[in-house]
Amino acid sequence: MFAAKLLGWVLLGVVRLLTGAQARWWGCPPKAEQRIYFANHQSHLDLVMIWAALPEELRSITRPIAARDYWANTPMKRWITTEVFNAIYVERGGTPAPAEDGAPAPDPMAPLMPLIEALRSGDSIIIFPEGTRGHTGEPQKFKSGLYTLAQMFPEVVLVPAWIDNVQRVMPKGEIVPVPILCSVTFGAPIALGADEERRAFLDRAREAVVALRNV
Numbered sequence: 001m002f003a004a005k006l007l008g009w010v011l012l013g014v015v016r017l018l019t020g021a022q023a024r025w026w027g028c029p030p031k032a033e034q035r036i037y038f039a040n041h042q043s044h045l046d047l048v049m050i051w052a053a054l055p056e057e058l059r060s061i062t063r064p065i066a067a068r069d070y071w072a073n074t075p076m077k078r079w080i081t082t083e084v085f086n087a088i089y090v091e092r093g094g095t096p097a098p099a100e101d102g103a104p105a106p107d108p109m110a111p112l113m114p115l116i117e118a119l120r121s122g123d124s125i126i127i128f129p130e131g132t133r134g135h136t137g138e139p140q141k142f143k144s145g146l147y148t149l150a151q152m153f154p155e156v157v158l159v160p161a162w163i164d165n166v167q168r169v170m171p172k173g174e175i176v177p178v179p180i181l182c183s184v185t186f187g188a189p190i191a192l193g194a195d196e197e198r199r200a201f202l203d204r205a206r207e208a209v210v211a212l213r214n215v
Helices: 002-019 046-053 075-084 110-120 145-152 198-214
Strands: 022-025 035-039 062-067 088-090 124-127 157-164 183-186
Touching: 002 046, 002 075, 035 046, 035 145, 035 198, 046 062, 046 124, 046 157, 046 183, 062 110, 088 110, 110 124, 110 145, 124 145, 145 198, 157 198, 183 198
Parallel strands: 022 183, 035 124, 035 157, 062 088, 062 124
Antiparallel strands: 157 183
């Protein structure tokens, strides 16, 4: 769609003008292979920042996740996230609420199904394993989704990323962005170890993201 492609180039120019959108590949090169990029999360602009930092050939095969309650709450944002970013909508809130007496039990895999379908179709994805934005500068504990995806798709390359400064571009509650130099550092891939327990893997994945802060 020409309009979506044109707006994509406009947004890319604006994001790079405001932030620089510098990409630093530390430990792995940009490569057109199926990947799960997992990064820290401090702003709604995180998905825009990491999307803009990727080379064009990777943007076309990589889909960021987007919180449905924020990115689909107006027709314009919904159009941008679907037509420009090709985003995957996810529901915030994590695990489904317990079923009432007599009702079918909720499927714990349901929140991950959009990501699973994207990976099954061959797409790369960008996820934020904290689930919600942090406000302390330190990533929160990673939720179990990354572990589940690593189990289900062992052939997909897991690439950590650190997004720096983007929370200062659009602080919570503000609507006017502030020009500040930002960067995304992509690190060496990690892999789920044989018989590695969930918490141990998630803590190791979080450490791989945090380690990129100072490189």
